Amino acid sequence: MDMLLRKTVDAIANSRYPEMSVEGRRLIEKFLIREEYPKGTIVLPEGEIANEIVFVGKGMLRQYYYKNNKDVTEHFSYEGCILMCIESLLRRVPTRLLVETLEPAVIYVFPYEDIMRLSEQNWEINMLYRKILEHSLITSQIKADSWRFETARERYNLLLKAHPEIIKRAPLVDIASYLLMTPETLSRVRASI
Numbered sequence: 590m591d592m593l594l595r596k597t598v599d600a601i602a603n604s605r606y607p608e609m610s611v612e613g614r615r616l617i618e619k620f621l622i623r624e625e626y627p628k629g630t631i632v633l634p635e636g637e638i639a640n641e642i643v644f645v646g647k648g649m650l651r652q653y654y655y656k657n658n659k660d661v662t663e664h665f666s667y668e669g670c671i672l673m674c675i676e677s678l679l680r681r682v683p684t685r686l687l688v689e690t691l692e693p694a695v696i697y698v699f700p701y702e703d704i705m706r707l708s709e710q711n712w713e714i715n716m717l718y719r720k721i722l723e724h725s726l727i728t729s730q731i732k733a734d735s736w737r738f739e740t741a742r743e744r745y746n747l748l749l750k751a752h753p754e755i756i757k758r759a760p761l762v763d764i765a766s767y768l769l770m771t772p773e774t775l776s777r778v779r780a781s782i
Contacts, residue, residue, distance in 0.1 A: 594618055597646040597697055600669030605720040606713075613713035620707065621697035626690045633688035638681055639674035641698040642721065648694030649758050652686045653766070662767035665691075665755045672696075675725055691759060736769055744768045745778045 598618055602609045621644065626632060632650065633639060643650075645666045652664040652672065663686060666672040677684035678701055708715040735744050745768060749756050755764065765775040 591623065593646045593695060594621060594623065594697060597644050597669065601644055601671060602717065604669065605671075605724055606717045609713050609717055613711065613717070616707070616711065616714065617699070617717070620703045621699055624696050624698060626694045626696070628690055628693050630690045630694075631687055632690060632694075632696070633674065633684065633686070635685060635687050636683045637677075639677035639684050639701075641673075641700050642678070642704065643672040643688075644697040644699065645670045645672060646695040646697055648690060648692040648696075649754075650688055650690050650694055650696070651759070651763055651767075652688050653763075654686050660687075660766065661769075662763045665752070665759055665763075665767065667754050667758070671721055671725075673721075673725065675722075691763070741768065741770045741774055742778050742781065744770075745775070746782070 595618065598614050598621070602614050602617075623646075624632075626648075628648075632643075635654070643666070645668055647668060649665060649667040650672055651662050651666075652674065653660045653662045655661070664672065672688065674684040674686045674688070676682065677686070704714070704718055708718050735747060739747065748764070748768065755767075759767075761775060762772050765772045768775065770778070
């Protein structure tokens with residue numbers, strides 16, 4: 590029995606769809622594929638089609654893209670989080686994002702074909718999938734609004750409050766790019782707090 594698998598599925602279900610039954614959670618476990626990667630591994634390269642939703646069991650990963658020859662962090666995921674390249678996954682097109690491990694990682698991949706088939710057969714799996722997509726859309730909107738309306742200090746404080754693990758564990762250069770600021774600006778914001 591993979592206890593990390595069970596803990597990961599429970600954490601994700603509890604955060605997205607806490608009413609999900611034990612039977613529904615155990616059904617998902619049967620379709621998840623465990624993968625392990627060392628730090629610094631590109632798990633999904635640019636130009637590939639994302640074929641799964643990733644449940645993070647251990648470690649930290651980041652999604653990023655290149656703009657003007659610089660990498661820009663789009664998202665961080667760590668224990669109990671989900672990672673997906675939503676456009677590539679849903680439209681079945683090559684992704685412009687890359688996924689990299691920032692720490693040694695254990696992930697569980699939920700293949701897209703299995704998600705679709707199970708969603709048709711099982712109401713709870715369908716509801717969890719819907720809740721995952723809804724959460725992703727809301728998170729994207731919150732991030733876009735933050736970039737548009739908040740100061741650098743407000744963006745940092747929001748990240749510190751919502752995801753202190755990122756502040757503790759991610760490299761400062763990646764945090765700065767995620768917050769759309771230079772490392773120097775991030776250093777000034779951190780020093781002023």
